[in-house]
Amino acid sequence: MATANPIPENTVAADNATADLLVLVTAMAPDGFKGVLANLGSAFSADSFIIATQNELPADIPPNLRVVATPQSNASWSLTPVDFVNAAQSGLERGAKAFLILGPEADSLSPLALRSLAEPALSASIDLIVPHYSLPPHAGLINSAILYPLTRAAFASRIRFPLSIDLGMSARMAERLAGVAERIAATNQAEGLLWPVNEAVAAGFAADEVDVDSRAMPQPSNPDINSILASITGSLFADIEAKAALWQRPRRPPLIRRSMVEADQSDGTADVARMVAAFQLANANLQEIWSLVLPPNSLLSLKRCSTLDAANFRMPDNLWARIVYDFLIAYRLRTINRGHLLGALIPLYLAWVAGHINVMASGTPAERHIEAVAAAFEADKPYLVARWRWPDRFNS
Amino acid sequence: MQNVIDYPAQQATGNTASQMYSDNASIWHHMSEALHQSVYRVLTLLIAVLPGILAFFVALLLFASAGAAISWVLRRCLTWLKFDTRIAQKGGNDWAPTSSPTEIVARASFWICVLLGLVIGVSAFDASYASGAALPISLLPYLTHAVGAALLLIAGVLAARFLSRSVLISAVNAQLQYARVLSLGVKWLVLVLTAAMVLDHLQVGESIVELAFGILFGGIVLTLALAVGLGSRDLVSRSLESHVEHTGERPHIPDEPSTSSRQIRHF
Numbered sequence: 001m002a003t004a005n006p007i008p009e010n011t012v013a014a015d016n017a018t019a020d021l022l023v024l025v026t027a028m029a030p031d032g033f034k035g036v037l038a039n040l041g042s043a044f045s046a047d048s049f050i051i052a053t054q055n056e057l058p059a060d061i062p063p064n065l066r067v068v069a070t071p072q073s074n075a076s077w078s079l080t081p082v083d084f085v086n087a088a089q090s091g092l093e094r095g096a097k098a099f100l101i102l103g104p105e106a107d108s109l110s111p112l113a114l115r116s117l118a119e120p121a122l123s124a125s126i127d128l129i130v131p132h133y134s135l136p137p138h139a140g141l142i143n144s145a146i147l148y149p150l151t152r153a154a155f156a157s158r159i160r161f162p163l164s165i166d167l168g169m170s171a172r173m174a175e176r177l178a179g180v181a182e183r184i185a186a187t188n189q190a191e192g193l194l195w196p197v198n199e200a201v202a203a204g205f206a207a208d209e210v211d212v213d214s215r216a217m218p219q220p221s222n223p224d225i226n227s228i229l230a231s232i233t234g235s236l237f238a239d240i241e242a243k244a245a246l247w248q249r250p251r252r253p254p255l256i257r258r259s260m261v262e263a264d265q266s267d268g269t270a271d272v273a274r275m276v277a278a279f280q281l282a283n284a285n286l287q288e289i290w291s292l293v294l295p296p297n298s299l300l301s302l303k304r305c306s307t308l309d310a311a312n313f314r315m316p317d318n319l320w321a322r323i324v325y326d327f328l329i330a331y332r333l334r335t336i337n338r339g340h341l342l343g344a345l346i347p348l349y350l351a352w353v354a355g356h357i358n359v360m361a362s363g364t365p366a367e368r369h370i371e372a373v374a375a376a377f378e379a380d381k382p383y384l385v386a387r388w389r390w391p392d393r394f395n396s
Numbered sequence: 397m398q399n400v401i402d403y404p405a406q407q408a409t410g411n412t413a414s415q416m417y418s419d420n421a422s423i424w425h426h427m428s429e430a431l432h433q434s435v436y437r438v439l440t441l442l443i444a445v446l447p448g449i450l451a452f453f454v455a456l457l458l459f460a461s462a463g464a465a466i467s468w469v470l471r472r473c474l475t476w477l478k479f480d481t482r483i484a485q486k487g488g489n490d491w492a493p494t495s496s497p498t499e500i501v502a503r504a505s506f507w508i509c510v511l512l513g514l515v516i517g518v519s520a521f522d523a524s525y526a527s528g529a530a531l532p533i534s535l536l537p538y539l540t541h542a543v544g545a546a547l548l549l550i551a552g553v554l555a556a557r558f559l560s561r562s563v564l565i566s567a568v569n570a571q572l573q574y575a576r577v578l579s580l581g582v583k584w585l586v587l588v589l590t591a592a593m594v595l596d597h598l599q600v601g602e603s604i605v606e607l608a609f610g611i612l613f614g615g616i617v618l619t620l621a622l623a624v625g626l627g628s629r630d631l632v633s634r635s636l637e638s639h640v641e642h643t644g645e646r647p648h649i650p651d652e653p654s655t656s657s658r659q660i661r662h663f
Binding site: 077136138139140141142143217219220225226228229232271277278281282285286289336337339340343344346347353357 | 558561566569571573
């Protein structure tokens, strides 16, 4: 698909050109790339941006488009460290003031969405612009269960999709992320994840989100929940551990400005019974491991939950917050092997998903439940801080 | 010894009471002589190895003290140099607070000194043993074997715990009902293997241990094979089906709506 020199003759040579906006388009299918180019052409005037990509250009693109080739990256479902390095290198060399990184399947983003991602950075008002996608209620569940509430509680950020695959950013933000990406790449973690929101908070940069409506979300090549949850959650835990000095300081979270979109609540074919059965099986077998991580109160609450049938199953919000916090502490302390730890979290996450689906089925909008979960995380943050500082006060 | 040889001859002459008394006295005499000789041998052995034992403990104590001092100095220096921060900047932050790079270096230096003291102490003991080698002892070779066996035992127990947890978590996440049995099976497999290796290392009951180990190991493997074979036929067939679908050997057949959870997308 991609070649060493994919730039055809009919494009303007962009090697020495300058532009205010650099758009990095990650690897994608030829049709998808064609769609992205068309949307970019509609969103911006051709002389205002440069495209950096590893994709092979189609023959029938507008001739005045300025394109530079970037080294290959392996982005399949998320942005990789190499993408951030490529964006920063290509843009800073050409004097770009704003950067737009578009992940796989970005052709589903409208021209309006592309413009709203880039404009705050072009006007230098905001350093990091994260899209707020409108997803179906049964999608992006790891984000709803762990990533969003934990990031919101720890970093006082209201950004709903902290692991977004499209980003708009200022030059200084791009430079900072490239530095972090280089450090990750230096430790041979080519597939490592970057947490731009956490970096923006750490740097004291302004971050905000913009509504971009729906988007086709690329899925990992291996859709196995065991590997997805372990890699994403492990990466976030590691980032939170690295920024412990930052998030332990009290912060005032900004107000939520987005509207609560009530998405379609159709129940569909979500297999709640299977997830509850998985949790009950784990509750019968993993007590030995959970008892190393969770305090007796949580274990007792889980035991009570395991007696509920699938139709009435609920995971209390405060219990879920405590569980995630306790697993984060155990991750930090290496109470057990980290692979084992994240493996032991999977049945608990499935239990949360089952409860979330039941809550939605009872008529509560998904977003309202997710906000309630995030509020529970915020309310319990003192517990996290206390245990982080004095982990031995465990069973009291 | 001469008395013992003479004893049948005296019996043959038919002298009864006085001779019996004289024989009893002679047995007591021999016993006490044997005891004296034994005590003498043990005392001689102790005297021969006592300097070695003392040297062993002195060396161990000295090097442990030196190790503690070096460890303390290193900890202070590395903290002053902000070693942990530098390492975190270069190689990521994948360190537990109880095992930071500074702690690891400090502890390593201490244990290296202790190990050095142990080696020097053992060699001093060995030298003193060699000087008194006229007296046979089998303690030293057995002691070294025992240390090796203890290390094997620790490694085996750790490996058993790690593997049993790995199997338990994987099996639970694969929703195998017999996850605990599988995990226990793996744990005991490793423990039995470890026990056999330890006993073999200690040279205890060599052929019996080999035989018992073969029977036990084979039994556990057979039990696990039966458990997995009978219990997870569905899982294996599902796994094979999904493999065939991925490799494109046959067209994709969509799941039944009643069993599908395709609307759930975790990411």
